[in-house]
Amino acid sequence: MSLRLVRIDDRLIHGQxxxxxxxxxxxxxxxxxxxxxxxxxFLREVLTLAAPSGVPVEVLDLVGGAARxxxxxxxxxxxxxxxxxxxxxxxxxxxxxxxEVVDLGGLGAGPGRRRLHRTISVSADELAELRELEQLGTxxxxxxxxxxxxxxLRSLDPAR
Amino acid sequence: MRKFxxxxxxxxxxxxxxxxxxxxxxxxxxxxxxxxxxxxxxPDHYTESLRDAxxxxxxxxxxxxxxxxxxPFNVASAIARRSPRVVCxxxxxxxxxxxxxxxxxxxxxxxxxxxxxxxxSGIVETERHRAxxxx
Numbered sequence: 001m002s003l004r005l006v007r008i009d010d011r012l013i014h015g016q017x018x019x020x021x022x023x024x025x026x027x028x029x030x031x032x033x034x035x036x037x038x039x040x041x042f043l044r045e046v047l048t049l050a051a052p053s054g055v056p057v058e059v060l061d062l063v064g065g066a067a068r069x070x071x072x073x074x075x076x077x078x079x080x081x082x083x084x085x086x087x088x089x090x091x092x093x094x095x096x097x098x099x100e101v102v103d104l105g106g107l108g109a110g111p112g113r114r115r116l117h118r119t120i121s122v123s124a125d126e127l128a129e130l131r132e133l134e135q136l137g138t139x140x141x142x143x144x145x146x147x148x149x150x151x152x153l154r155s156l157d158p159a160r
Numbered sequence: 161m162r163k164f165x166x167x168x169x170x171x172x173x174x175x176x177x178x179x180x181x182x183x184x185x186x187x188x189x190x191x192x193x194x195x196x197x198x199x200x201x202x203p204d205h206y207t208e209s210l211r212d213a214x215x216x217x218x219x220x221x222x223x224x225x226x227x228x229x230x231x232p233f234n235v236a237s238a239i240a241r242r243s244p245r246v247v248c249x250x251x252x253x254x255x256x257x258x259x260x261x262x263x264x265x266x267x268x269x270x271x272x273x274x275x276x277x278x279x280x281s282g283i284v285e286t287e288r289h290r291a292x293x294x295x
Contacts, residue, residue: 011203015171015230046238050229108202119200 002098003073006081006089009106012037013050013057013082016105016145022055024146027080030057031072033065033092034084062088066095073098086122086129093136102133104142104153116156117142131157163220164267166192166260167213168252169236170226172199178224182257189261197232207235220245220267222260222275224252247272255282 005025009017012032021027030051037043038061048057060068069092072079083089089102104120107113113121120142122130130140130153141150166189168175175194183189193213197206210232214221223240225233228250240248247267249256256279263271 011231011234013229014203014234015227018229019227042238042241046234046241049237050234052228109200 001073001076002100003069003079003081005101005103006083006092006099007103007105008083008086008089010084010108011106012084013047014106017080017082018050018052020146021080021105022052025080026078028055029072029077029079030055031065031068031079031081032057032059032083033062033069033081033088034059035061035088038064062091062095066092066097069097070095086126086133090129090133093133093138099133099138101139101141101150102130103150104130104140105144116153117151119144127157161265162191162261162263163265164191164263165215165219165221166257167210167221167223167236168192168194168257169197169210169213169223169232170252171197171230171232174226175232178226178252178254178257181254182261185254186258186261192261195232197230203231203235206231207239210235210239214239214246218245221247222267223248224257224260225250226252249275249279251279253279253282255279 007021013030032047037047037059044059047059051057058068069081093099107120107122109115109121113123115121134140134153140153142153143150168179173196175196179189179192179194195209195213214223223236223246225236225248227233233250236248240246256275259275259278
């Protein structure tokens, strides 16, 4: 079994995630893979506060997160996995986490970042990492809220 | 007289509308601000806007947020965890905003408990509410 969906969102937990995605996935658990957050007790606490009661939040570093995601994929428990950047998800995939779909949910604009769609912008490095994920057999889609029709990265990718 | 500032925090135009509607009912609300999160706004930018609205004068501030787990709440609760003069409540409603606007005195534990109770007790379904009132 694979993880159904890993969401890349630089805001991690926020309104679209708690109000839409948890329900859409039937998920009762949030797993955040983020080295910086895992090291920062304050950030971990704020992220935990953001989830509805009854939904545990696990904040793990890359190594712990990969092991946990492999277990969760095998267990078939519906779960939402959040990461801040394509790099983290690529690292999870390379560590052997089976991921069916990567959802681009929020990647902010900024200098050196190309806008792909509405609130989704990527740097050249991030685009390369997303393409690598596709080559590893993971679909990469933009789907900001669960009700959106997914847009395949391939259909927007300027190099194709 | 109320001795604390009120900041309404939420998504889009909701905070501004909540403040305007509160004033519609109880008249001008002094020392209050509304900070709405725009769809394309980054959490960092919103943090700055919220910090400005909270102010840097050391006074106590009540931040009323619209959605548990939303960015406005996440940002406000991060500020509140670091700054004991800031109290952050989620699930803001007109009832809570009115109670806060009309509050007298300090933002103390008793007031925070009262605001939470006003919010909870204002959520009813007519039939169930009627049955409970009748019994």
